Amino acid sequence: MKILILGAGQVGSTVAESLVSEANDITVVDSDGDKLRQLQDRLDLRTLTGNAAHPSTLEQAGIADTDMLLAVTQSDEVNLVACKLAASLYNTPTRIARIRSIDYLNREEVFSADNFCVDFSICPEQILTEYIVKLIEFPEALQVLEFADGKASLVAVRAFAGGPLVGNPLSFLRSHMPQVDARVAAIFRKDSPIIPEGNTVVEEGDEIFFIAATDNIRSVLNEMRRMDKPSKRIMIVGGGNIGRRLAKALERDYQVKLIEYNKKSCEKLAGELTNTLVLNGDGTDEKLMQQEHVDEIDVFCALTNDDENNIMSSLLAKQGGARKVIALINRSAYVGLVQGGKIDIALSPAQVTIGSLLAYVRQGDVVAVHSLRRGAAEALELVAHGDRQSSRVVGRRIEEIELPKGATIGAIVRGDQVIMGHHDTLIEAEDHVIVFVINKQMVKKVEKLFQVSLGFF
Amino acid sequence: MQRTLTVIHALGLLLVVFSAAYLLPVITAVIYADYAILLDFLVAMVWTLAIGFLMWLLTRRYKGELSIRHGYLLVVAMWTAMPMFATLPLLLAIPDLSFTDAYFETMSGMTTTGATTLVGLDNLPPAINVWRHELNWVGGLGIIVLAVAILPLLGIGGRQLFKAETPGPMKEAALTPRIADTARNLWVIYVAITLVCIGALKWAGMNWLDAVCHAFSALSLGGFSTHDASVGYFNSPAIELVLIVFMLIAAINFATHFLAWRGKSMKVYLSDAEAVATVILIVGSCLGVGYFLWWQGVYPEFWTALRHASFNLVSIATDCGYASVDFNQWPMFAPLWMLFLSSIACSAGSTGGGIKMIRTLVLVKQAGREFLKLLHPAVVNPMKIGGHVVANNIVFAVLGFIFLYFISVASLTFVLLISGLDFVTAFSAIIACINNMGPGLNMVGPAGNYQGLTDFQTWVCAVAMLIGRLEIFTVLILFTPHFWRR
Numbered sequence: 001m002k003i004l005i006l007g008a009g010q011v012g013s014t015v016a017e018s019l020v021s022e023a024n025d026i027t028v029v030d031s032d033g034d035k036l037r038q039l040q041d042r043l044d045l046r047t048l049t050g051n052a053a054h055p056s057t058l059e060q061a062g063i064a065d066t067d068m069l070l071a072v073t074q075s076d077e078v079n080l081v082a083c084k085l086a087a088s089l090y091n092t093p094t095r096i097a098r099i100r101s102i103d104y105l106n107r108e109e110v111f112s113a114d115n116f117c118v119d120f121s122i123c124p125e126q127i128l129t130e131y132i133v134k135l136i137e138f139p140e141a142l143q144v145l146e147f148a149d150g151k152a153s154l155v156a157v158r159a160f161a162g163g164p165l166v167g168n169p170l171s172f173l174r175s176h177m178p179q180v181d182a183r184v185a186a187i188f189r190k191d192s193p194i195i196p197e198g199n200t201v202v203e204e205g206d207e208i209f210f211i212a213a214t215d216n217i218r219s220v221l222n223e224m225r226r227m228d229k230p231s232k233r234i235m236i237v238g239g240g241n242i243g244r245r246l247a248k249a250l251e252r253d254y255q256v257k258l259i260e261y262n263k264k265s266c267e268k269l270a271g272e273l274t275n276t277l278v279l280n281g282d283g284t285d286e287k288l289m290q291q292e293h294v295d296e297i298d299v300f301c302a303l304t305n306d307d308e309n310n311i312m313s314s315l316l317a318k319q320g321g322a323r324k325v326i327a328l329i330n331r332s333a334y335v336g337l338v339q340g341g342k343i344d345i346a347l348s349p350a351q352v353t354i355g356s357l358l359a360y361v362r363q364g365d366v367v368a369v370h371s372l373r374r375g376a377a378e379a380l381e382l383v384a385h386g387d388r389q390s391s392r393v394v395g396r397r398i399e400e401i402e403l404p405k406g407a408t409i410g411a412i413v414r415g416d417q418v419i420m421g422h423h424d425t426l427i428e429a430e431d432h433v434i435v436f437v438i439n440k441q442m443v444k445k446v447e448k449l450f451q452v453s454l455g456f457f
Numbered sequence: 458m459q460r461t462l463t464v465i466h467a468l469g470l471l472l473v474v475f476s477a478a479y480l481l482p483v484i485t486a487v488i489y490a491d492y493a494i495l496l497d498f499l500v501a502m503v504w505t506l507a508i509g510f511l512m513w514l515l516t517r518r519y520k521g522e523l524s525i526r527h528g529y530l531l532v533v534a535m536w537t538a539m540p541m542f543a544t545l546p547l548l549l550a551i552p553d554l555s556f557t558d559a560y561f562e563t564m565s566g567m568t569t570t571g572a573t574t575l576v577g578l579d580n581l582p583p584a585i586n587v588w589r590h591e592l593n594w595v596g597g598l599g600i601i602v603l604a605v606a607i608l609p610l611l612g613i614g615g616r617q618l619f620k621a622e623t624p625g626p627m628k629e630a631a632l633t634p635r636i637a638d639t640a641r642n643l644w645v646i647y648v649a650i651t652l653v654c655i656g657a658l659k660w661a662g663m664n665w666l667d668a669v670c671h672a673f674s675a676l677s678l679g680g681f682s683t684h685d686a687s688v689g690y691f692n693s694p695a696i697e698l699v700l701i702v703f704m705l706i707a708a709i710n711f712a713t714h715f716l717a718w719r720g721k722s723m724k725v726y727l728s729d730a731e732a733v734a735t736v737i738l739i740v741g742s743c744l745g746v747g748y749f750l751w752w753q754g755v756y757p758e759f760w761t762a763l764r765h766a767s768f769n770l771v772s773i774a775t776d777c778g779y780a781s782v783d784f785n786q787w788p789m790f791a792p793l794w795m796l797f798l799s800s801i802a803c804s805a806g807s808t809g810g811g812i813k814m815i816r817t818l819v820l821v822k823q824a825g826r827e828f829l830k831l832l833h834p835a836v837v838n839p840m841k842i843g844g845h846v847v848a849n850n851i852v853f854a855v856l857g858f859i860f861l862y863f864i865s866v867a868s869l870t871f872v873l874l875i876s877g878l879d880f881v882t883a884f885s886a887i888i889a890c891i892n893n894m895g896p897g898l899n900m901v902g903p904a905g906n907y908q909g910l911t912d913f914q915t916w917v918c919a920v921a922m923l924i925g926r927l928e929i930f931t932v933l934i935l936f937t938p939h940f941w942r943r
Contacts, residue, residue, distance in 0.1 A: 259835075263837070266837035267837055267839055270837045270839050270846075271839055271841065274844070277829075277833060277836060277838075278836065278837045278838065279833060279835040280835050280836075281835045288835055291833075291834070292833065292835075
């Protein structure tokens with residue numbers, strides 16, 4: 001497939017990286033030549049320096065025979081104009097735009113075929129914000145991922161002494177709470193995966209991934225560890241796009257303090273936020289933290305643009321007594337370095353946000369792809385089509401499906417119903433199937449498995 | 458000197474416009490076939506017209522744009538000159554009326570204070586009563602706003618004049634691109650609501666003359682009445698209810714009325730933090746004071762207590778100044794609380810007086826800001842009213858205004874005390890005049906009036922009304938040395 005990516009920022013370069021490995025022809029356009037050079041040094045793709053909203057640049061980049069346009073520059077307006085041009089001048093089939101402003105997102109008609117012709121819009125900041133909100137809602141969880149419009153969730157949690165399940169085999173979960181249906185999809189023990197069986201004994205320190213209907217998450221979490229008291233006080237460092245959205249999303253239900261370095265931004269934030277205490281200061285200033293009682297903070301989020309700052313300020317906060325600290329870290333090398341140490345959760349924006357974009361790019365019947373464990377494992381939501389003849393999935397019981405080893409079917413969402421995957425569950429057409437793979441290479445195989453053979457058409 | 462002549466030129470023009478105001482009493486006199494009065498008004502009209510025209514004609518060489526400072530001069534000159542000319546028919550028609558009392562009466566009318574020095578209102582010729590109430594009504598939204606609306610010839614200076622005359626700390630938000638359009642729209646709304654009020658009062662049982670007069674004084678929150686006993690004369694719950702509603706409407710920013718009318722939506726009122734605070738404060742106070750009067754045994758029945766508390770409290774709190782009973786006889790808490798509300802309850806851009814609700818909100822929030830700053834030294838919390846950030850320079854302007862307001866109240870009260878009045882009368886008279894409210898307590902209470910004051914005391918009260926109506930700065934700026942320095 002020929003793909004044109006506009007913008008070589010965080011989002012653009014991460015998407016390019018993922019797509020290059022899938023045998024696509026990729027051209028990246030950006031106004032910053034240095035960024036492009038760096039990208040070209042690492043990846044096998046073409047680059048072009050220029051204004052992404054100018055027809056001449058687009059033509060040079062070969063938009064005429066491009067299959068898909070990904071407009072992911074920093075500017076909403078450039079992205080919108082590029083999509084419009086691609087649609088009306090060059091008939092590009094698929095157009096995806098990154099849109100940040102709520103003003104545009106609230107008005108769907110802006111994206112319609114009569115206006116800016118955007119097929120699919122993505123807002124990484126919004127996805128990341130929702131992700132962090134979930135983590136704050138379930139402070140025990142390391143990761144909470146939603147499938148099928150939030151009906152089912154995949155939750156990662158570290159087992160601790162005190163949870164009823166710890167020290168018992170997995171089959172105990174079923175007998176202990178028969179009314180709740182949950183399925184453990186994988187266990188990571190000392191960073192290596194274990195395929196869970198009924199007789200696998202859960203040990204303290206295990207990272208457990210389980211799937212359950214979203215309403216049941218809390219009771220399942222209860223089995224794994226002693227519950228913390230719910231979060232109330234939140235401190236955010238960094239009032240950029242993510243910090244601001246997060247504060248806005250949380251300020252009604254939590255007590256939120258937001259620390260921002262830039263005085264001008266502070267004033268703007270304070271004008272926009274109604275219930276948040278906006279503080280002007282440095283996120284790594286331990287005096288300021290003490291003055292603002294960091295020891296009573298339930299969740300501390302370091303969300304500035306600077307990885308090192310985020311790491312330092314979350315370390316300081318943890319030392320100062322914050323209960324749980326979350327740091328936003330862009331460089332993947334750092335993520336592995338700090339997570340599981342003093343910093344409870346290291347968030348990699350690229351991995352959190354890019355899933356839904358990739359799912360759309362890959363088209364087919366993949367609804368969502370989420371990276372787990374810093375990209376080592378993945379969870380996919382796929383739609384099963386066809387019938388017993390044309391599909392290798394539909395009309396079969398789970399035990400009959402030839403899944404690659406290391407892949408498990410966690411749950412099935414049929415209409416509004418969430419069904420846990422057991423060996424004898426029958427898959428029907430149009431089911432959303434949630435598949436969990438412990439190795440990224442298997443994603444392709446699983447996708448292939450769900451493809452309908454040509455006989456269907 | 459040239460600039461001053463420009464001011465005189467504009468003043469002449471405004472006086473010519475003002476002379477049109479005599480038409481209404483002239484018509485009334487014709488309807489009631491009262492030809493002696495008709496002659497008086499025609500004489501007054503001709504004099505005003507002639508003097509205004511002469512001023513305009515003789516200075517026409519100096520026609521030009523007004524600078525900001527001369528805008529202030531014009532506004533103050535206009536607001537002292539108009540009551541002067543308005544006394545002409547009173548002096549001609551009422552024998553034995555001194556110029557001091559007549560000027561107090563017309564100043565009280567134009568500034569929508571509603572305090573009166575006349576006794577025997579019931580027996581005044583209808584044309585005189587219409588004239589008094591018309592002064593209320595014209596002064597309510599402002600004669601200069603009217604002039605800006607119908608006379609675009611004032612040019613760019615119009616916006617300055619508009620700002621100098623309309624009350625409230627924030628006047629930057631124009632409703633329409635052109636100031637003349639804004640002024641015109643405000644007057645259209647004002648006239649429309651007045652017409653509805655006339656209809657409602659007629660329906661509630663007044664005769665046409667009373668309905669017109671009371672609609673004029675209710676919408677302008679002036680508070681003149683055609684009867685010595687004020688609204689108590691009618692003793693009608695229906696009339697009181699109608700007046701309560703229209704007084705509350707007039708106490709809300711007319712710009713908000715305009716937005717509601719243009720957007721055909723009542724939601725605008727909910728997003729006007731000032732209107733919400735005004736209504737909550739007044740309704741809550743009505744219930745509280747009603748309960749208080751019943752509990753104190755002033756009225757044996759709760760509903761009677763609530764009725765009298767509501768009407769008089771709304772009337773005083775909105776700076777209107779009607780009375781239905783002698784609230785001076787109530788336990789001290791009630792009238793003092795009403796006096797307190799009169800200082801703060803009206804919205805900016807309404808026809809009421811006082812320091813305005815918006816400034817009260819700014820002050821309250823500023824106090825909250827200081828507390829927060831003590832607890833969290835690093836905090837950044839801009840002043841927000843109704844979700845909008847208020848710039849710090851406005852906060853400072855408000856603080857400055859409040860200071861001047863208190864200094865004015867204190868010093869004018871002292872002046873009255875020196876002149877021999879008792880404290881309650883002196884203090885309540887100044888509060889009532891500077892808030893453009895009307896009746897005070899004791900000697901100047903609802904049962905008495907300002908006739909008992911000496912000439913000197915009457916002039917002090919008239920000055921208090923003027924600086925209250927023009928929100929202090931506009932008047933006092935003329936007395937700063939910087940104003941006259943080139």
